[in-house]
Amino acid sequence: MRQNWLPFASYNLWLQYSPPIGKEHLHCDMKRGFTKARSKEPAVAAILVSDSIPQRIGLLAQRGVYEFHQNSPMLHQQDAVEKIVEILELRKESDLVQQRVLQILTNYQQNPILAEKKIIQLSRGDEDFPEPILIKQGNQSFNFYAAIDCIFAEEDNTLHILDFKTGHSDFDRRQGYIYLLAASYWYPNQKAVVSFYNLENGNWSEPISATSNILQAFQIELALIAQRHQEDLRRYRKNSADFSKIFPQNPGVSCRYCSFNSICEFTISEAST
Ligand code: SF4
Incomplete structure (x- = not known):
């Protein structure tokens, strides 16, 4: 109904x-x-569908944390960040977004606050x-x-x-x-x-x-x-x-x-x- x-x-x-x-x-x-x-x-809708840089970083960071916990043993694997970069297709993003999200993923693997x-x-x-x-x-x-x-x-x-x-x-x-x-x-x-x-x-x-x-x-x-x-x-x-x-x-x-x-x-x- x-x-x-x-x-x-x-x-x-x-x-x-x-x-x-x-x-x-x-x-x-x-x-x-x-x-x-x-x-x-149309002009407004076109702006609303595209994420700003901070929004893009926030979104990919959240997705990165999610991916770490989809497969918890991954948190301890050496190449985990690399794997998540692939999943997020991070290489398609701008240099600034890539650099900041890569740092976020590295930080999170070093200090995975949700691990336990x-x-x-x-x-x-x-x-x-x-x-x-x-x-x-x-x-x-x-x-x-x-x-x-x-x-x-x-x-x-x-x-x-x-x-x-x-x-x-x-x-x-x-x-x-x-x-x-x-x-x-x-x-x-x-x-x-x-x-x-x-x-x-x-x-x-x-x-x-x-x-x-x-x-x-x-x-x-x-x-x-x-x-x-x-x-x-x-x-x-x-x-x-x-x-x-x-x-x-x-x-x-x-x-x-x-x-x-x-x-x-x-x-x-x-x-x-
Ligand atoms: S902040 Fe944005 S919406 Fe407000 S006056 Fe400036 S350009 Fe226009």
């Missing part, structure tokens, strides 16, 4: 409304407009959207999407959600709480913690846990974001000429790193910044 369309929320959508601390200068609401309201336009863990779930990184969690908040219902990299069980059976990072991005605690909210629906009777591990520099955050009050506060915030996003889309469908009023541009240094700078009329080039 076909499900009625519902508003949705996710950590990724939240990020598009409110950047993490320290990334405010890169925030631009118009990026959300391109991604969410104009995604079917009871892994419950380990994502390949290229799966389709996960099944949404249907949340009822007050008189509103929305679909909540959470794509989790890895879950393992601690010795005392606490679920440990692990999020892999690459590059210099700081850990955003909001993401941790969002994952704990998802775990509270998937595994309602189990204690859970979340942590972040950077595959490039080996930084592993302290585990974060949450009380039910914190999770409730995050659920309310997600419900508001779902509502706000639905309203933005409704306004755009009603009058697409209002695009820049609904999704205001923030030209500046943000344009340099923006995937839409080739099609955005407000972009500011490096020369003029």
Whole structure:
């Protein structure tokens, strides 16, 4: 039976409304407009299907970790990194991507942090959207999407959600709480913690846990974001000429790193910044 369309929320959508601390200068609401309201336009769709370099590195790094654990004895084989390079077809990637992913694979073989863990779930990184969690908040219902990299069980059976990072991005605690909210629906009777591990520099955050009050506060915030996003889309469908009023541009240094700078009329080039 076909499900009625519902508003949705996710950590990724939240990020598009409110950047993490320290990334405010890169925030631009118009990026959300391109991604969410104009995604079917051919020029926008072409941009959305191609991964940026950081996305590509993140994806291949996740896949590399997954491959190590598909065949655990491989973790101890001398030529394991080489084999995974073949599986990932890494040689087809740009020099920068090859170099960084090769380093990540080498780091991981030297310090395979999941080697002795009871892994419950380990994502390949290229799966389709996960099944949404249907949340009822007050008189509103929305679909909540959470794509989790890895879950393992601690010795005392606490679920440990692990999020892999690459590059210099700081850990955003909001993401941790969002994952704990998802775990509270998937595994309602189990204690859970979340942590972040950077595959490039080996930084592993302290585990974060949450009380039910914190999770409730995050659920309310997600419900508001779902509502706000639905309203933005409704306004755009009603009058697409209002695009820049609904999704205001923030030209500046943000344009340099923006995937839409080739099609955005407000972009500011490096020369003029
Ligand atoms: S190019 Fe600049 S103004 Fe246009 S969407 Fe990107 S960041 Fe915003």
